[in-house]
Structure formats: C-alpha cells, structure tokens
Amino acid sequence: MLIALAIAIGGVGWSGFVLALPIAMLFPVLWAMSPSRLVAAMVSEGYFLAASRGLPEGVANFYAADLWPGLLLWLAASASFVIVHAALWTGRPGKAQSEGGRAARYLAATMLMALPPFGITGWAHPITAAGVLFPGWRWWGLIAAAAGLAMMTSRSWPAAAVALTGFWFWSAALWTTPTLPEGWKGVDLEQGQKLGRDASLEHHRDLIATVLSAAGDSTRFIVLPESALGFWTPTVERLWREALRDRNLTIIAGAAVLDGDGYDNVLVAISSQAAEILYRERMPVPGSMWQPWRAWTGDAGGAKAHLFSNPVSGADGKRIAPPICYEQLIVWPTLQSTLHSPDLIVAVGNGWWTSGTSIVAIQQASTIAWAKLFGLPLVSAFNR
The missing domain is CATH 3.60.110.10 (Carbon-nitrogen hydrolase)
Structure with a gap:
C-alpha cells in the first residue's frame, strides 16, 4: 500500500500542473511509515520512478532507439534518491527525542538531494512545492516548506498536512502566473x-x-x-x-x-x-x-x-x-x-x-x- 501510494503521489504531484506540486509533500509521510529500510527504499523508488516516468520515452526519442536504454537510464537515475533516503531512514521512534532525530534525518536527505553530487539527479524534489504554498515568502517560504516536510515525518503529520493544505488552498484561490517583465x-x-x-x-x-x-x-x-x-x-x-x-x-x-x-x-x-x-x-x-x-x-x-x-x-x-x-x-x-x-x-x-x-x-x-x-x-x- 505504501509503495502504491508513493507511485500515485509521484505521478500526480509531478504531472506538470504547477498547483499539484504540494501533493509531493506527502512523500515524507510514506517514508516515515515504512516498516523497514527495504520498504523505505521501495517507497522512494516508486515515488521517483513515477515522477520521472517520461525519461524512458524521452531517451528513446533522443537516440532513436527502443525503450531498453531509456529504462536502464531511468533506473540508474533513481539510484541517488533511493540510496540517500534508504540510508537515512530510521524506524518509528518511541520517544519525542528520537522522533526529532527522524525529522533531522529527513532534512539531511532533503539537503543532500538538493546539492551536488546527489543533487545532480535530484529531480522531483518536494521542496519545489514551496513556491505554491508560500508565494512571495522568498527564503522564509523555503524554510517554512522544509519545516513542513520535517513535520510530515512525525506523529503530528495529520496536523501538519491540514496546515499545509490550508496554505495550498489559500494560494490556489489567489493564484496568478508570474509576471512578464516590461519590454x-x-x-x-x-x-x-x-x-x-x-x-x-x-x-x-x-x-x-x-x-x-x-x-x-x-x-x-x-x-x-x-x-x-x-x-x-x-x-x-x-x-x-x-x-x-x-x-x-x-x-x-x-x-x-x-x-x-x-x-x-x-x-x-x-x-x-x-x-x-x-x-x-x-x-x-x-x-x-x-x-x-x-x-x-x-x-x-x-x-x-x-x-x-x-x-x-x-x-x-x-x-x-x-x-x-x-x-x-x-x-x-x-x-x-x-x-x-x-x-x-x-x-x-x-x-x-x-x-x-x-x-x-x-x-x-x-x-x-x-x-x-x-x-x-x-x-x-x-x-x-
């Protein structure tokens, strides 16, 4: 079920519709709920592959070849995302202090996937949704989104999800496209x-x-x-x-x-x-x-x-x-x-x-x- 949900979140969040990006912020919930490191790796794989699902066909178009080279590259590209999230996964904590440690681990994964060398293939990064949730907040919006992602790994994730959904709906109601500079x-x-x-x-x-x-x-x-x-x-x-x-x-x-x-x-x-x-x-x-x-x-x-x-x-x-x-x-x-x-x-x-x-x-x-x-x-x- 967790893997299936991860695939759905990756596919819908990264559909190319900008207002759908906040759906990707549900990924940390599934990562945190994973009962083992193997399941966390498979959840990460499902999310990433669904989000980057256009790669095999794109590679086939580029090289005028069949899908096999694209499929191999698709899997290879997911390696960084899967390795980072599997390595930093930890089991469900029994104490608040340990729960804070899990949030810190997820933030570490977030940073690693945003910066080289792992960030070289850091596609489908949930932090991108900051622009939809907190338009105009600049760096404060990035910090708020990172805090929201961290909270999504805790037992309080339903409250965090409700809060983020409120920002999402408010932003969507007032949404306008970026302006075009004069001239x-x-x-x-x-x-x-x-x-x-x-x-x-x-x-x-x-x-x-x-x-x-x-x-x-x-x-x-x-x-x-x-x-x-x-x-x-x-x-x-x-x-x-x-x-x-x-x-x-x-x-x-x-x-x-x-x-x-x-x-x-x-x-x-x-x-x-x-x-x-x-x-x-x-x-x-x-x-x-x-x-x-x-x-x-x-x-x-x-x-x-x-x-x-x-x-x-x-x-x-x-x-x-x-x-x-x-x-x-x-x-x-x-x-x-x-x-x-x-x-x-x-x-x-x-x-x-x-x-x-x-x-x-x-x-x-x-x-x-x-x-x-x-x-x-x-x-x-x-x-x-």
Missing part, C-alpha cells in the same frame, strides 16, 4: 530536432524573420530557446547583428561554443552594437551532454559543467537567473542564482525529444514555482 518576450518554437542542427543561412534567415515579426513596438528583449542558434561562430554573429541594424532590440538565445575539449551550452545576447556570451550552463544533462568520464579517459567531447560558476547574468542593467533546460528539474542552480538577488528568471529549453511526455510541463511548473516563491518575473522559451 521582454519569449518566443516558443516548434522545429523539433532540426533546431540547433541546421546551420544553413536559410534557417537563420527564417529564424530572424520569426523574431522580427514577434517584436512589438515596446519590445526590447526577445528570448529564444536553448540551441536556437546552433554553433556560435563569427559568421552567425555577423548575420544576426546585421539583421538587427537600426533596431533597439536584443536577442537572448541558446547556442553552443566549441573548443578543443568539448563545448559549452550557453546563452548569448545579440544586438546591433555587440554580441556576448551571457551564461555558460552549470549542469548539462548527465549522460547525453555532460560526460565526465571522457576527461578521465583522455577523450575530448561532451558539454562542460560549470557547476557553481556564473549564477547570474547581466542584461541592460538587470540581473538574470538563467536556468537552461535540465537545470530547471533540479534545485540548486535556481537557489544559487537567487542568492545573488536576480531581477528576473529567463528559462529556456529544447524539448523536442520529450514528445509524448510531461517533461517540458514539469520543467515549466518547477520554474514557475521558484519564480512565485521569490516574487520574480519570468520569461521562458521552449522548442518542441
């Missing part, structure tokens, strides 16, 4: 796997035409999805700067910068006057993009992980929190950015490989939750 616009694309792989002039000219048609009189910044510009070269830079001549318009778009050891997944800012790299991705997708074992074996290739570097970027005097794609599924990149007091969140992704899954919807729900928690405007752009 900013995100442009979604539907170019499938062609985006970032077609380096032809015709492709870039079509993309430029799309951007210029989307720009209104008051638009000063347009955001394009991850990989929109493909490989960032002097030729691409000249083409775009020439197209923006005599326009008070800046394009922020995803691209890839090659070097001898691999490549950086980046955001670039282009105007008629200049072009610069705004951000280098801290955590590319492990396995398909970030392949650290290549360096260990002396092979070049793969995307570089900049981990704790460049948490914010600057554009027109504004500080931007810039999570790219995979970074929206985990906790620490956005939280690290918010430590630097950004003025807005700019979230981009290239989700063509997620067709038929809820992965992009989950990314967007997570980003919306963080934007609401810290009261930040949000601009997003995705390719499907």
Whole structure:
C-alpha cells in the first residue's frame, strides 16, 4: 500500500500542473511509515520512478532507439534518491527525542538531494512545492516548506498536512502566473530536432524573420530557446547583428561554443552594437551532454559543467537567473542564482525529444514555482 501510494503521489504531484506540486509533500509521510529500510527504499523508488516516468520515452526519442536504454537510464537515475533516503531512514521512534532525530534525518536527505553530487539527479524534489504554498515568502517560504516536510515525518503529520493544505488552498484561490517583465518576450518554437542542427543561412534567415515579426513596438528583449542558434561562430554573429541594424532590440538565445575539449551550452545576447556570451550552463544533462568520464579517459567531447560558476547574468542593467533546460528539474542552480538577488528568471529549453511526455510541463511548473516563491518575473522559451 505504501509503495502504491508513493507511485500515485509521484505521478500526480509531478504531472506538470504547477498547483499539484504540494501533493509531493506527502512523500515524507510514506517514508516515515515504512516498516523497514527495504520498504523505505521501495517507497522512494516508486515515488521517483513515477515522477520521472517520461525519461524512458524521452531517451528513446533522443537516440532513436527502443525503450531498453531509456529504462536502464531511468533506473540508474533513481539510484541517488533511493540510496540517500534508504540510508537515512530510521524506524518509528518511541520517544519525542528520537522522533526529532527522524525529522533531522529527513532534512539531511532533503539537503543532500538538493546539492551536488546527489543533487545532480535530484529531480522531483518536494521542496519545489514551496513556491505554491508560500508565494512571495522568498527564503522564509523555503524554510517554512522544509519545516513542513520535517513535520510530515512525525506523529503530528495529520496536523501538519491540514496546515499545509490550508496554505495550498489559500494560494490556489489567489493564484496568478508570474509576471512578464516590461519590454521582454519569449518566443516558443516548434522545429523539433532540426533546431540547433541546421546551420544553413536559410534557417537563420527564417529564424530572424520569426523574431522580427514577434517584436512589438515596446519590445526590447526577445528570448529564444536553448540551441536556437546552433554553433556560435563569427559568421552567425555577423548575420544576426546585421539583421538587427537600426533596431533597439536584443536577442537572448541558446547556442553552443566549441573548443578543443568539448563545448559549452550557453546563452548569448545579440544586438546591433555587440554580441556576448551571457551564461555558460552549470549542469548539462548527465549522460547525453555532460560526460565526465571522457576527461578521465583522455577523450575530448561532451558539454562542460560549470557547476557553481556564473549564477547570474547581466542584461541592460538587470540581473538574470538563467536556468537552461535540465537545470530547471533540479534545485540548486535556481537557489544559487537567487542568492545573488536576480531581477528576473529567463528559462529556456529544447524539448523536442520529450514528445509524448510531461517533461517540458514539469520543467515549466518547477520554474514557475521558484519564480512565485521569490516574487520574480519570468520569461521562458521552449522548442518542441
């Protein structure tokens, strides 16, 4: 029953509907109720696999393969979550002091899954629901959510659940989507796997035409999805700067910068006057993009992980929190950015490989939750 409930909680809480995120906060109750370490591990496995259920099909789409590689990667990705929660599980205490110890153990698991190295695959983190329960509370909301998760492991969990449900209903009744900054616009694309792989002039000219048609009189910044510009070269830079001549318009778009050891997944800012790299991705997708074992074996290739570097970027005097794609599924990149007091969140992704899954919807729900928690405007752009 506990395993079945964990699967249901993971599936519904991480359905891609932002207001459903607080359902994930029931997971600690099931973890605490587990009668043994093995059951706690199976509860954790069921929750994680249900929450990340789109991964096998997404991997199959990405590699144009059958489901087996995706299923193996799905199980491997759950290892950190399961190991951490199984290792820190403890049996039902008989004393208040021991009960406090169990809450502390769960908070330790929460922290471990929010930070590297375990947090590199720290998807489906229940703390993400803080933005739904406590919008605008900023760090106090994060602390309140962590306290709520800890209380859900105690004998007082029904009272904690009632209190959290009250905050949930109040937030849902007054819910509004994050604001869009004045003068900013995100442009979604539907170019499938062609985006970032077609380096032809015709492709870039079509993309430029799309951007210029989307720009209104008051638009000063347009955001394009991850990989929109493909490989960032002097030729691409000249083409775009020439197209923006005599326009008070800046394009922020995803691209890839090659070097001898691999490549950086980046955001670039282009105007008629200049072009610069705004951000280098801290955590590319492990396995398909970030392949650290290549360096260990002396092979070049793969995307570089900049981990704790460049948490914010600057554009027109504004500080931007810039999570790219995979970074929206985990906790620490956005939280690290918010430590630097950004003025807005700019979230981009290239989700063509997620067709038929809820992965992009989950990314967007997570980003919306963080934007609401810290009261930040949000601009997003995705390719499907």
